[in-house]
Amino acid sequence: KAGVTQTPRYLIKTRGQQVTLSCSPISGHRSVSWYQQTPGQGLQFLFEYFSETQRNKGNFPGRFSGRQFSNSRSEMNVSTLELGDSALYLCASSLHLGPYTDTQYFGPGTRLTVL
Amino acid sequence: SQELEQSPQSLIVQEGKNLTINCTSSKTLYGLYWYKQKYGEGLIFLMMLQKGGEEKSHEKITAKLDEKKQQSSLHITASQPSHAGIYLCGAGNTGTASKLTFGTGTRLQVTL
Numbered sequence: 001k002a003g004v005t006q007t008p009r010y011l012i013k014t015r016g017q018q019v020t021l022s023c024s025p026i027s028g029h030r031s032v033s034w035y036q037q038t039p040g041q042g043l044q045f046l047f048e049y050f051s052e053t054q055r056n057k058g059n060f061p062g063r064f065s066g067r068q069f070s071n072s073r074s075e076m077n078v079s080t081l082e083l084g085d086s087a088l089y090l091c092a093s094s095l096h097l098g099p100y101t102d103t104q105y106f107g108p109g110t111r112l113t114v115l
Numbered sequence: 116s117q118e119l120e121q122s123p124q125s126l127i128v129q130e131g132k133n134l135t136i137n138c139t140s141s142k143t144l145y146g147l148y149w150y151k152q153k154y155g156e157g158l159i160f161l162m163m164l165q166k167g168g169e170e171k172s173h174e175k176i177t178a179k180l181d182e183k184k185q186q187s188s189l190h191i192t193a194s195q196p197s198h199a200g201i202y203l204c205g206a207g208n209t210g211t212a213s214k215l216t217f218g219t220g221t222r223l224q225v226t227l
Contacts, residue, residue: 004157033214043203043217056214090157104148104215106158 001026004107008019011062012113018079021067022112025093032074033104036064037088049074078112086114119204126225133192136221138204139214140185146214149178158203161189172210177186177225191223199225 005024013019025032034046045058049068066076078085087103088111090102118141128134138147146165150158155169162171175192201219201222205215 035215035217042219043205045214045216048214064185088155092158098175103160103163106150108157109155111155 006089006091006110008110009108010111010113012115013035013081014115015083017081018077019081019112020075020077021089021091021112023074023091023093023107024078025091027076028104029093029095029105030072031066031090031094032072033094034074034076035090035092036060036084037090037093043090045047046076053056057061081114083114086112088112109115117206117216119206119216120184120187121202121204121218121221123221124219125222125224127217127226128194129226130195131193133190134189136189136202137225138189139188140206144182144183144185144187144206146206147178147180149187149189150203150205154204155200161202162170194223194225196225196227199223203211206210 004026005069007022023032031050035043036046037043044058046064047054047066054069063079068074082105088109091107092110095102098106122137123167125136148163149161151161152158162178164180166179167180170179177190180187187204201220203220204218207215
C-alpha cells in the first residue's frame with residue numbers, strides 16, 4: 001500500500017501571501033490530521049477531519065483552515081502568512097476516529113518557508 | 116492540557132551500547148505512541164502501547180508503559196547507526212479523536 005503523500009514537499013512564500021498544502025491518506029483511511037512542527041514549539045496538533053467534517057481543532061488562529069474531500073484527501077490553507085508560520089507541516093492518516101484504536105501514519109511533510 | 120516530557124533531550128552513544136529514553140505525562144496515560152523521525156522528515160511509527168504494564172518489542176527496540184507512574188520507556192539494545200534520529204512519544208485522550216500531544220523529542224546520535 002502506498003503511504004501518506006503530501007504535496008508540495010517544499011514551498012517558499014512571502015509574508016502576506018496564502019498557501020494551500022495537500023495530503024492524500026493511505027487508501028481506505030478516513031481520518032486525516034494535520035500537525036505543525038517548529039524548533040521552538042515542537043509538534044503541535046492543528047486539526048482533524050473525518051468523513052469530510054472537522055472533528056477537532058488545535059489552538060491556532062483562524063488563518064489556519066482545512067477541508068476534507070469525499071475521497072478522504074485533505075487540504076490545509078494558511079492565509080496572510082507570517083514569518084512564524086515557517087514550519088514542517090505534517091499530515092497523518094488512520095482508519096478510525098480515536099486514539100489507540102489504530103495507528104496514525106505520517107506523511108513526509110511539507111516544508112514551508114515564509115520570507 | 117496534557118504535557119509530555121521526554122528525557123534525556125539528547126543522547127550520544129557508541130555503537131553497540133544500550134540506551135533508554137523516558138516519556139513522562141502530566142496526566143493519566145491511557146496509552147502511548149512512539150515514533151522516530153529523521154531530521155526534517157515525517158514520523159515513522161514504532162509502537163503503540165494501550166495498557167498499563169504492556170511491553171512490546173520490535174527488532175532491538177522495546178517499549179513499556181507504566182500507568183501508575185504515568186510514564187513510558189523506550190529501550191534500544193545494541194544500538195546501530197540506523198537507530199540515529201529523533202524519538203517522539205505521543206499520547207491522546209481516550210474516547211476522543213486522534214488529537215495527539217507529543218513530547219519534545221529525544222535526539223539520538225550513534226557513533227562508530
